[in-house]
Amino acid sequence: MVSFTFDDAPDSAAGEGAALLEQHGGRGTFYLAGSLIDQPSVHWHGLSNDAIVRLHHTGHEIACHTYSHRNSARLDEAAMAREIERNRSFFHGIDSSITLENFAYPYGIASVWRKPQLAKAFRSARGILPGVNSDVIDLQFLRASPLIDCEIDGAGVDRYFDEAVSSGGWLIFYGHDVSDEPSPYGCTPHLMRHALEAACKRNMPIVTVAEALRRIGA
Ligand SMILES: [Zn+2]
Known part of the structure; x- marks a missing residue:
C-alpha cells in the first residue's frame, strides 16, 4: 500500500494534488491545523473551508496537525489537550461529519511525553522519519518519506517503491504544495x-x- 499525505495544507495540495490522486484512483490524507485554514503564509495560501468539505466528501481524509501548528515537545499535557480539542471542534464546525482519527507531528518533532497522550486520542501519529513501514510498525510514529523536489527525485521515489514491494510494507509520502514552482x-x-x-x-x-490502518487491521 502507499499513502500520500499533505501537511498544513496549501490550496494547491487540495487542488492539483487531490486531482492527481483522483485521476489515479487514489485518495490522500490531509493533516490540517485549524489556524492555517484560508490563511496566507510565506510559501502558499492555506486551503479554504470549501476545499475541505469537497475533499472530505470525495473520500480524502481530514486528519489532525494540532490547531496552532505547535511543536509537540513544547506542549504540556493540558496544552496538547487544548490543541486537539480546538482542532476537532474547528473541523466539526466546517462539516459535522468530519472526525479526526489520525495525527501528524508538526515539524515532524515527536515527544516521548506527548506520545502516550496522542495514542489515546488518535489511531496513529506520523512523523517525517523516512523509510517503509514494515515488520514491526510503530503506529504512533509512522515513517514517512518526502515527496519534495528539493529532497528526492524520481529515482529516489522508485527506490522507496521497490523497498515497499520487497518488504510487503506500507509506504507513506508527505509533502505540502503541488506546483510547477x-x-x-x-x-x-x-x-x-x-x-x-x-x-x-x-x-x-x-x-x-x-x-491503510483498516486494511492492516489496526
Ligand atoms: Zn506542518
Missing part, C-alpha cells in the same frame, strides 16, 4: 505523477492513512 517543502505535479504511476505499475493500492 514548488516551495522548498513541496513538489511539482511531474514528481507527484511519477510517484502515482510508480504505484499503479506495481499494483499498489493508493489509500488514505485511515484506510
Whole structure:
C-alpha cells in the first residue's frame, strides 16, 4: 500500500494534488491545523473551508496537525489537550461529519511525553522519519518519506517503491504544495505523477492513512 499525505495544507495540495490522486484512483490524507485554514503564509495560501468539505466528501481524509501548528515537545499535557480539542471542534464546525482519527507531528518533532497522550486520542501519529513501514510498525510514529523536489527525485521515489514491494510494507509520502514552482517543502505535479504511476505499475493500492490502518487491521 502507499499513502500520500499533505501537511498544513496549501490550496494547491487540495487542488492539483487531490486531482492527481483522483485521476489515479487514489485518495490522500490531509493533516490540517485549524489556524492555517484560508490563511496566507510565506510559501502558499492555506486551503479554504470549501476545499475541505469537497475533499472530505470525495473520500480524502481530514486528519489532525494540532490547531496552532505547535511543536509537540513544547506542549504540556493540558496544552496538547487544548490543541486537539480546538482542532476537532474547528473541523466539526466546517462539516459535522468530519472526525479526526489520525495525527501528524508538526515539524515532524515527536515527544516521548506527548506520545502516550496522542495514542489515546488518535489511531496513529506520523512523523517525517523516512523509510517503509514494515515488520514491526510503530503506529504512533509512522515513517514517512518526502515527496519534495528539493529532497528526492524520481529515482529516489522508485527506490522507496521497490523497498515497499520487497518488504510487503506500507509506504507513506508527505509533502505540502503541488506546483510547477514548488516551495522548498513541496513538489511539482511531474514528481507527484511519477510517484502515482510508480504505484499503479506495481499494483499498489493508493489509500488514505485511515484506510491503510483498516486494511492492516489496526
Ligand atoms: Zn506542518
